[in-house]
Amino acid sequence: MTVKNADRDAIVHGKITEKPLREQPSYPTWAIKLVMAITGLIFGLYVLVHMVGNLKIYMPDHAGVAAINEYGEFLRTMGGPIFPRESILWVFRIVLLVALVLHVHGAFALHGRSTRSRGKFKRTNLVGGLNSFSTRSMLVTGLILLLFVIFHVLDLTMGVAPAAPDAFAHGEIYANLIASFSRWPVAIFYILAMVVLFLHLSHGIYLAVSDLGITGKRWRQVLLVVAYLVPAIVMIGNISMPLSIALGWLS
Structure with missing residues (x-):
């Protein structure tokens, strides 16, 4: 905002300024929110698919091979023989990594802009509840x-100690899950992380509905139900695995 038809004498004496009230940001806030919404939905879809795949830990073995181990081998050989082993899997990993960087950058950028814009004035008690x-x-x-995420990758993907157990073996997904979640501190950490994921993902989908411009009353009602239903399913499914192993129901 600038002053139109300003009094030049007043400007000279420092009473009026033609400078903008705030500097124009390099990227508009709406663009950052849009990126946050899209990358957040990518992660939401990923954790849902990832949870469904991991539930194969409850399925019976096939020809002496754990079902979840077969699933892991399928992920590594997707696209073959046209594409090299693990190439499609690495495409997914790179997409997720880029989405993660953009999402984290957007979160800090929006938080910084909100703090600078609000200054010392804070709005409190506007909305209650969860x-x-x-x-x-x-x-x-x-x-x-x-x-x-960092701990999870070190634990069950890379097998880096002390995050991963000593018995870690690449490709042995079932055995690695049993070895990792048999450690009660790790199992509790995973369970608490899933509760945090529910809180973050549910509110993230709630915000994405608005940031993506979905304003129809019926669509908003449907998507707001999804915003809590999907994260709840993911949370329950993911919690069941470390809990079942820690309690000895799976071995």
């Missing part, structure tokens, strides 16, 4: 999930 708590804690829950 939705208000999720709103205030989005950055914190996001950081917790980032740490969880």
